[in-house]
Amino acid sequence: MSETLFCIENLRVAYPHRSDEEVQWAVDGVSFTLQPGERMGLVGESGCGKSTLGRAAMRLLPPSTQIGGRVMFQGRSVFDMTPEQLRKFRGEAVALIFQDPMTRLDPLMTIGNHCLETLKAHFTQLSSKQAKEKAIAALEKVKIPASRWSQYPHEFSGGMRQRVAIALALLLNPKLIVADEPTTSLDVTVSAQILQELTRLCSEENMALLLISHDLALVAEYCDRLGVMYNGKMVEMGSSQTVFGQPQHKYTQSLLQAALHIQSVDEMTSLSDSSSAQKGKEVHSPILRVLELQQHYTLEPNFIERLLKRQNQTIKAVDGINLELYPGEILGLVGESGCGKSTLSRTILQLVRPTAGKVEFLGQNLTNLSRQQMRASRRQMQMVFQDPHACLNPAMTVGQNIADPLLIHKLADAAKAKQEVLSMLEKVGLKPPQVYYQRYPSDLSGGQQQRVAIARALMTRPKLLICDEPVSMLDASVQSQVLDLMLELKEEFELTYLFITHDLWLARFLCDRIAVMNSGKIVEIGPTQQIFTNPQHPYTIALLAAAPLLARA
Secondary structure, three states, rough: OOOOEEEEEEEEEEOOOOOOOOOOOEEEEEEEEEEEOOOEEOOOOOOHHHHHHHHOOOOOOOOOEEEEEEEOOEEEEHHEEEEEEEEHHHHHHHHOOOOOOHHHHOOOHHHHHHHHHHHHHHOOOOOHHHHHHHHHHHHHHOOOHHHHHHOOHOOOOHHHHHHHHHHHHHHHOEEEEEEEEEOOOOOOHHHHHHHHHHHHHHHOOOOOOEEEOOOHHHHHOOOOOOEEEOOOOOEEEEHHHHHHHHHOOOHHHHHHHEEEEEEEHHHHHHHHHHHHHHHHHOOOOEEEEEEEEEEEEEEEHHHHHHHHHOEEEEEEEEEEEEEEEEEOOOOEEEEOOOHHHHHHHHHHOOOOOOOOOEEEEEEHHHHHOOOOHHHOOOOOOEEEEOOHOOOOOOOOHHHHHHHHHHHHOOOOOOOHHHHHHHHHHHHHHOOOOHHHHHHHHHHOOHHHHHHHHHHHHOOOOOOOEEEEEOOOOOHHHHHHHHHHHHHHHHHHHOOOOEEEEOOOHHHHHHEEEEEEEEOEEEEEHHHHHHHHOOOHHHHHHHHHHHOOOOOOO
16 A cells, blocks of 8 residues: 555644633544545534544644644644645645635635635646636536636525535645535535545545545445544544444444434325325415515626626526415425525525515515514514524624524513523533533534524524524434424424425425425425425436435444
8 A cells, every 4th residue: 555645643632721621622532544545534423523633634723722643644744844834735735625615715705716816826837817727627527607707705505605615625636635514515416426526536636535524325425434533532433334334333323323214214104294284285374475486686797798798697596486385384495506495595584685576474475564574574484594604693602692583572581581592502402501501603513503593593483494404514413303303393383394405315304395496496396205206307306316325234
């Protein structure tokens, strides 16, 4: 075997803490090696230290962080590199794809300038024309067309921003890619394309991949070797086949069991659920009705395009949607990133006003309401965003963030709000609640932040909850807990869910009906069982074919 590419020896990481507190090791004595061309998966629950390990290995943690052990790249110590050596090391030798693309993208720069800046910083000999050609080729690999070159990150969906971040990582042809949940916000077709591209690069360019993920099926399909982390330690390591086929550690067994639980659905149960949902339709009028809804955006030409007399380009994010949602129902909305799912949800809530069409909620036409009337109506409709940063104020504690909707709608005084928040923290699995109440969002892992966002959305006891990828950042065991919680709350508070997801198995597990969205339109809608067993539209068939599935041992 060739020389070891990457080696971590007894790595320990602790974040800053008060002098009277005992040291809490976020990463505790982890060791492993990676050979050129090898693909290794790293799995474990949110907060177990996976992301910390990736950042520590690239020296991206704050200077006040306590770090022990060694990280070697091609025989050189990463911890001993000079600032200039580190700059070349990050990007040219090792590239990191972050879980949250907005930590990688500058909101004031166009997508094109992001690519050009990265290339010019490392390859000064490239001309502007060469750099642009190379950048456009990298963007097209991840299905971002050249026509989006002059747009800004906020004009892209979450999934498309992630694709841009992956393109930026591939631009410099690194020897190792550390991918931290790189496909969390991507649909199965684009996720499969990107991971196939990464797999191809690993074999052709002898590039190694460290894939940090909570998606066990994904890791099983694309990684040769697997490490399982729990509470900062590596509790199991081996070939993917061995670890999944014969898991030794109790935690690995529980992770696998939770993932299989989501992917296994009793067909008779699903059918009976669908039939009860059907009966509900016959008895009740819809809680939500969407009629010919459109949301079109105009891309204005830049200065050069205006000189060439180019016309404005219209993006039809939502293009004539008709949809009905019934009381007590869970309707799944699936489709690729950038197809308009999130735009549809924001338009339903009137966070953006529609170009045309109508949204009726509880018999009321929302498109005619004033801002004040709409604010009162939103108490009954809440949203869990894909990115928890979108709804959590970093300057407020977790407790203040969750209590905020109660105070905005004058549903409780400060003392009562605190009691309700502590109770909700317990329900979403953030224990002990008193500890989490005082923390700030930045003190929590991505999965923990998402649980706070879910708790916040539930505080006003809404009738309709629009969930935009609410569990995409959570590992399988926590996903199961949160989904079970959502089902319990659905019964307790008579909730109705519009559940937006790119995870087809999760949609099958949870939803009564599924609507498949592609290029701003709903191309297929029907009972969950029917969509999975007898899909009609070619796009639905392609989605199902691309979904990775865990094989039972």
